[in-house]
Amino acid sequence: MITSSPRTLFEKLWDRHVVREQTAATPAVLYIDLHLVHEVTSAQAFTELRERGLPVRAPYRTIATMDHSTPTTRGGFAALPIRNSATDARFAQVDQLARNCEEFGVPLLALGDRRQGIVHVIGPELGLTQPGMTVVCGDSHTSTHGAFGALAFGIGTSQVAHVLATQCVLQSKPKTLEVRVDGTLAAGVTAKDVILAICATLGVGGATGHVIEYTGSVIRALSMEERMTVCNMSIEAGARAGMIAPDDTTFEYLRARPHAPSGAAWDAAVADWRTLASDDGAMFDHTITIDGTRIAPMITYGTNPGMGMAVTDDVPHPDRLDDRSERENAERALRYMGLVAGQPLAGTKVDVVFFGSCTNSRISDLRDAASVFRGRRVAQGVRALVVPGSQQVKQQAEHEGLDRIFIDAGAEWRESGCSMCIAMNGDQLQPGQLAVSTSNRNFEGRQGSGGRTLLASPLTAAAAAVMGVITDPRTLMGGVA
Amino acid sequence: MSSHWTFTSTYVTLPRENVDTDQIIPARFLTTTDRVGLGPHAFNDWRYRADGSPNEDFILNQEAARNAEVLVAGHNFGCGSSREHAVWALAGAGFRAVISSSFADIFRGNALGNGLLPIVVTPDTLADLLARPVADSHVTVNLETSTLTLPDGEDVHFDVPPFSRYCLLNDTNEMSFLLDASDDIASYEMKHPASIDTSQHAATA
Ligand code: SF4
Numbered sequence: 199m200i201t202s203s204p205r206t207l208f209e210k211l212w213d214r215h216v217v218r219e220q221t222a223a224t225p226a227v228l229y230i231d232l233h234l235v236h237e238v239t240s241a242q243a244f245t246e247l248r249e250r251g252l253p254v255r256a257p258y259r260t261i262a263t264m265d266h267s268t269p270t271t272r273g274g275f276a277a278l279p280i281r282n283s284a285t286d287a288r289f290a291q292v293d294q295l296a297r298n299c300e301e302f303g304v305p306l307l308a309l310g311d312r313r314q315g316i317v318h319v320i321g322p323e324l325g326l327t328q329p330g331m332t333v334v335c336g337d338s339h340t341s342t343h344g345a346f347g348a349l350a351f352g353i354g355t356s357q358v359a360h361v362l363a364t365q366c367v368l369q370s371k372p373k374t375l376e377v378r379v380d381g382t383l384a385a386g387v388t389a390k391d392v393i394l395a396i397c398a399t400l401g402v403g404g405a406t407g408h409v410i411e412y413t414g415s416v417i418r419a420l421s422m423e424e425r426m427t428v429c430n431m432s433i434e435a436g437a438r439a440g441m442i443a444p445d446d447t448t449f450e451y452l453r454a455r456p457h458a459p460s461g462a463a464w465d466a467a468v469a470d471w472r473t474l475a476s477d478d479g480a481m482f483d484h485t486i487t488i489d490g491t492r493i494a495p496m497i498t499y500g501t502n503p504g505m506g507m508a509v510t511d512d513v514p515h516p517d518r519l520d521d522r523s524e525r526e527n528a529e530r531a532l533r534y535m536g537l538v539a540g541q542p543l544a545g546t547k548v549d550v551v552f553f554g555s556c557t558n559s560r561i562s563d564l565r566d567a568a569s570v571f572r573g574r575r576v577a578q579g580v581r582a583l584v585v586p587g588s589q590q591v592k593q594q595a596e597h598e599g600l601d602r603i604f605i606d607a608g609a610e611w612r613e614s615g616c617s618m619c620i621a622m623n624g625d626q627l628q629p630g631q632l633a634v635s636t637s638n639r640n641f642e643g644r645q646g647s648g649g650r651t652l653l654a655s656p657l658t659a660a661a662a663a664v665m666g667v668i669t670d671p672r673t674l675m676g677g678v679a
Numbered sequence: 680m681s682s683h684w685t686f687t688s689t690y691v692t693l694p695r696e697n698v699d700t701d702q703i704i705p706a707r708f709l710t711t712t713d714r715v716g717l718g719p720h721a722f723n724d725w726r727y728r729a730d731g732s733p734n735e736d737f738i739l740n741q742e743a744a745r746n747a748e749v750l751v752a753g754h755n756f757g758c759g760s761s762r763e764h765a766v767w768a769l770a771g772a773g774f775r776a777v778i779s780s781s782f783a784d785i786f787r788g789n790a791l792g793n794g795l796l797p798i799v800v801t802p803d804t805l806a807d808l809l810a811r812p813v814a815d816s817h818v819t820v821n822l823e824t825s826t827l828t829l830p831d832g833e834d835v836h837f838d839v840p841p842f843s844r845y846c847l848l849n850d851t852n853e854m855s856f857l858l859d860a861s862d863d864i865a866s867y868e869m870k871h872p873a874s875i876d877t878s879q880h881a882a883t884a
Binding site for chain 1: 694696697699701706707710714724729759761763764781783784788789793806842845853854856857858863864868871873874875877879
């Protein structure tokens with residue numbers, strides 16, 4: 199569809215993928231370029247296809263991996279020391295995925311494959327995620343792929359069945375929200391701090407019904423891995439998707455990836471991708487602006503990702519909230535977290551530190567963590583887990599010797615997967631434990647029933663690991679004296 | 680067309696905001712490959728103590744919850760994970776509608792696709808419902824007229840996307856609609872050939 203008025207990145211992608219226009223009575227039929235599949239949200243969808251006698255329409259646009267319920271110990275399920283009904287259920291689920299992929303002809307990067315990993319890490323790493331694409335997965339953090347200038351969003355299992363069978367989803371057009379981050383970031387402030395600051399500004403439901411486009415000098419200066427960290431947590435503000443216009447940073451990352459175009463096709467693709475950025479004068483439904491210069495290392499103190507503050511701040515008082523139910527929710531969150539309003543978080547003792555998840559498990563995240571660990575040890579009484587996002591990240595980290603830094607510091611160096619981000623694979627907190635985590639959700643029990651989660655960047659997490667208490671990472675920068 | 684979509688029920692109140700799908704169904708129950716069987720685990724970690732015994736303070740374990748087909752909860756219900764299991768768990772626990780002042784996008788779509796009605800009311804109406812003693816209060820949901828009758832007899836209108844409403848009332852679904860679009864999909868694919876082939880795994884080392 200050609201329109202002459204200036205369009206946003208989102209509108210250009212939407213227009214390119216409309217198979218049938220939205221009407222007053224029906225949503226749009228939107229074509230999906232890349233469908234990522236994992237074991238937890240796909241079994242019931244394959245069952246539906248089987249019951250209806252339908253094939254997978256475009257297996258060449260579909261790829262599956264195993265990540266959520268898989269062990270992150272060596273040797274996969276076969277090497278687990280304990281087998282019980284929980285491990286059996288997990289094994290049955292990944293085994294079901296393998297059988298479904300076989301039956302329906304869907305390519306699978308199974309546990310043990312050297313390209314296996316968290317679904318949102320491997321898509322970009324393999325060059326499958328490309329600018330201008332629509333990308334879906336039965337997983338809310340599909341927004342990660344928007345970092346490439348793709349329209350990427352999470353779907354439910356019924357929609358997974360729709361995409362398997364028809365390569366399309368039904369969508370009503372969302373609104374657009376520009377989140378502009380101006381200025382430059384101070385030393386020790388990372389992409390994770392930027393997105394935690396954005397979530398704190400918007401609130402956990404603040405972007406519901408919207409697709410976010412991140413703009414501004416801070417966003418432009420981020421690497422692709424950092425952009426993925428930002429887009430990853432768009433859903434934590436309730437956004438349908440988050441995206442960043444592709445530029446030379448994007449193209450340099452993609453060049454020579456296994457699935458990226460090559461030769462003349464590459465040049466043609468780049469020329470096309472350059473046309474995707476929002477036009478001058480394109481209108482967003484809403485815009486918010488954040489001064490990146492003022493963002494400090496962030497940490498959450500509550501039970502949703504919008505409850506974040508600077509690591510140097512005091513825990514906010516619920517009574518500053520006007521609305522009674524909001525106040526009660528904030529009070530309940532502090533009770534659950536065992537934190538006291540008005541007191542600093544810095545100095546709070548931690549039990550576990552988790553490095554991993556689709557937010558912060560890429561090589562640059564591990565390098566950040568290692569920069570703090572180098573020459574230091576994990577504090578007494580703290581358990582630190584380092585879980586690379588994919589086997590390729592793991593190999594790269596080992597090639598750089600980062601694994602030695604972690605192991606020498608007393609941290610666990612594990613196999614790739616979702617691990618303690620989701621507590622359905624054996625890696626989890628014990629009730630009452632307090633964790634600093636580089637993942638994306640601090641909901642009650644997210645990392646294990648009764649566990650308490652503080653979300654932070656790899657730098658802040660590493661500072662907590664080596665000091666044993668919540669610590670401003672800037673006090674440790676520049677290495678060991 | 681059925682009276683299935685007009686029903687009167689007592690309701691359960693959950694006066695919490697931003698109830699995320701991890702609370703509705705914790706991740707450790709997601710290893711199922713079925714849609715059924717999750718009802719007993721809806722709100723598991725609020726509903727049961729660590730030793731597995733029911734937490735009598737939690738509303739679902741109280742007499743008022745028996746036979747209630749409507750859940751009333753604080754704003755931004757269903758945020759977080761896209762897990763459709765949250766909807767299957769609520770349906771499995773006997774709920775046919777959830778009333779709130781707002782829903783997270785993915786949850787709302789999942790709910791509509793499974794015939795669990797997400798009913799959006801104004802913050803004032805929600806506050807009234809959450810404040811009212813529930814034991815003998817009823818609401819009536821009528822999808823055909825898109826009205827919710829409050830305990831005091833007042834009718835309020837609620838919006839349901841027209842297509843979802845059509846699917847529910849006519850016992851059809853989104854999959855059938857998409858399959859009917861297959862000619863359009865095929866011609867789209869002719870014009871937009873795939874630039875990737877996921878079955879080609881070039882060596883990457
Ligand atoms: S790492 Fe966590 S958030 Fe990311 S896909 Fe896995 S479970 Fe979901």
